[in-house]
Amino acid sequence: MAKVSVMGGGSWGLGLAILLNNNGHDVKVWSVFPEEIKVLDKERENKKCLPGVHIPEKIEMTADTEYAVNGADVIVLAVASPYTRSTAKLFAPFVKEGQYVVNVGKGIEESTLMTLCQVVEEEIPAATVAVLSGPSHAEEVGRLIPTTCVIGTHKRKDAEYLQNIFMSDVFRVYISPDMLGICIGGALKNVIALAACIADTKAALITRGIAEISRLGTAMGANPSTFSGLSGIGDLIVTCASMHSRNRRAGILIGQGKTKDEAMEEVQMVVEGVFSAKAAFALAQKYNVEMPIVEQVNKVLFEDKKPADAVKELMLRDKKMETGEWSE
8 A cells, every 4th residue: 555645636636536545545635725625525526627526535635735745655746737837846845755756737838848747857856756648537537437548757667666556457557668758748639639629620630630749759859659659649539539628628619719718718627738739839849840730729729810711721731741652
C-alpha cells in the first residue's frame, strides 16, 4: 500500500483518487479551495464535475498543503494546465527528495512553451517527476470503466513502481521513457480535436492532425512512435469522439457559430485546447514545422475567422505527397 495525495478536487483528480483507493492505497485529496473540500467531504460527490460518482469515505479531504504532501509516496498533480505552475510552486516547499510527482494535466505553458512536466521539474527539483496520459476520461475512470494509459519517466524503475501503483483490472498501464512525446501528444491533441469538431471532418483531421503533432514532436526530440500510441493517436481519437470530451463539445459549439468564450461558458469547465493553441503555433514557428491545422484553429479562436473559411483554406492548400516517393 502506498500513500497517495491527489492535488486537485476536479473530475480527473477525483476519478484517479477513486481508482487509487480501490487499488488499496491510502488516498488524500487536496484543493486550494477550503470551501470545495468541505462540500466534497460532506456530500462525497462533485456534483458539477463528476455527478453521480460516489467518493469513498476512506478518501481523506484536506485543504492543508503541508499535510497533504508530507509523508506521501506519490503526489498526483491534477489541476488544469493554466494552474500547473502556481500549484507546483505552492506545494514545492514541502516536497522531499525522491517523492514522486505524477503530472496528469495536458497542456503547453504559453509564456514559456514548456511542457507541464518541464514546468514541474523546474518548480520542484527535489521531486521524481512522471507523466500519466492516454485515452481516458474522468467520468469513465471514476465509474471504473476499463481504459488504458501510459506512464512516462526518465528511469525504468520509477515507471515500473508507478505502473504497479495505478494498474488494476480496469486501468491498464503501459510505461515509456518518452516523457516529452507523451506531454506533446497530450497537449496538442486538444488543439486538433477542436479543429476536428469545429469542422466535423473527424477522420481527415485526426489523420492529418496526428501528422502535424508527429512532425513537431520529432523536431523537438521526441520518439516518433509515441504519436502512434496511447498518448498520441489514441488520446486524439477519444477526445474527438467521446461525449465526455470538453474539447469536442467546445469545438461543436464554435462550429455552430459561438465564440470561444461563449463555448467555454457553456461547457463550464476548462477547455485545454483553447489554452494550448497559441503555444502550439508558437512551437511550430520556433521549430520551423508546418502545422496548417493548428494555424487555422488559432485564426478561428483568436482572429474571428469563420470556421467555413478556415476549412476552405485547408482544402485549397498546395498539392502535397502523403508518404514516400516513386522509384522512377
